[in-house]
Structures are given as C-alpha cells and as structure tokens.
Amino acid sequence: MPFCPNCHSERVIKNGSIHTGKQKYACKDCGRQFVENPQFRVISDETRALIDRLLPEQISLAGIARVAGVSETWLQTYVNKKYRSIPRKLRIRARKSAR
Numbered sequence: 676m677p678f679c680p681n682c683h684s685e686r687v688i689k690n691g692s693i694h695t696g697k698q699k700y701a702c703k704d705c706g707r708q709f710v711e712n713p714q715f716r717v718i719s720d721e722t723r724a725l726i727d728r729l730l731p732e733q734i735s736l737a738g739i740a741r742v743a744g745v746s747e748t749w750l751q752t753y754v755n756k757k758y759r760s761i762p763r764k765l766r767i768r769a770r771k772s773a774r
Contacts, residue, residue: 676700681707718745718753726753 676687679702690701693710701708722743729739736754740747 677709677711679705679707680709681705718749723753726750727757730754730757 676685677700678685679687679700682702682705684702684704686703687700688703690699690708692699697710699708699710722745726739726743726745729742734742736750737747740750743750
C-alpha cells in the first residue's frame with residue numbers, strides 16, 4: 676500500500692477507481708483521497724500566452740481547448756480566474772434634473 680501524500684500515514688485503504696481504471700486510495704487519518712503515481716501535466720507559459728491571444732476572438736472555449744491541447748474544465752477555471760482579477764469599476768453620474 677502507498678503512503679498518504681498529505682500526512683504520510685500508513686493507514687491507507689483502497690477506495691474504488693478513477694475513470695481510467697487506476698486504483699484510488701483514501702487515508703484513514705486525514706481523509707485525503709489520492710491516486711498512486713498521478714499524471715500531472717503542467718500548462719506551459721507559451722500555451723497560456725496562446726490562450727490569452729485566442730480568448731478575445733470569437734472562438735468557443737471548446738475550440739480553444741482543442742487548439743491549445745488543454746481540457747475544457749481547466750480552460751474554464753483559467754478563464755474564470757482571469758475575469759475575476761479584472762477590476763470592476765462603474766462610473767455612474769447623476770442625471771441633471773429636468774425642472
């Protein structure tokens with residue numbers, strides 16, 4: 676059995692499998708669920724720059740995900756973070772009264 680990547684406990688049990696068929700585990704001490712030998716893929720700065728150039732165009736997120744080679748879920752999270760970081764300032768001027 677593998678050790679927990681969070682608390683390094685040996686009290687780990689099998690906990691089903693993921694969609695690819697890999698074994699999933701759960702730690703009995705901290706409750707963390709994990710897969711042994713995960714396949715993390717870091718999105719490069721070049722890919723992020725490409726996505727930033729494609730976002731203003733009239734291309735669907737699915738199309739951008741296909742071109743950039745990223746998942747639609749990751750792309751939606753990336754876009755949400757980008758739009759949250761944009762400051763929202765409204766300038767409202769009072770109308771002159773028509774008396």
